[in-house]
Amino acid sequence: MGFDRDKIVDALRVSGNNHDMAFEWLLSRWLTDDDLRRGLDPEGSVYKAIMSNPVVLIGLNSPKVLYAFLHMLENPNCANHWLNDPDTAPLLNQIFQIYHLEKYSLQIRPGLNS
Secondary structure (H helix, E strand, C coil): CCCCHHHHHHHHHHCCCCHHHHHHHHHHHCCCHHHHHHCCCCCCHHHHHHHCCHHHHHHCCCHHHHHHHHHHHHCHHHHHHHHCCCCCHHHHHHHHHHHHHHHHHHHHCCCCCC
């Protein structure tokens, strides 16, 4: 899902080698507080890449996906449940993949907006 190897090793160490707990630990730390307050810039390449993806656009029309997002906002520890759900996992994984690919390409091509 785009996490650095060192962060994965740290997460496994912190969680006592429990994969589900390590995944939750990684997810809870992949955005800073500033990122959460600021959100994605609608003019940025990350937002544009996510919102132009057909899988994302179709998936966002699902009431179950909306419920999953709301549930994760209320209780971030439930993310693993939705990432294993056959109806929501493809969309969530697609968003994560796009996000990390765009962030990586921004690191390679500095100066572009995020």
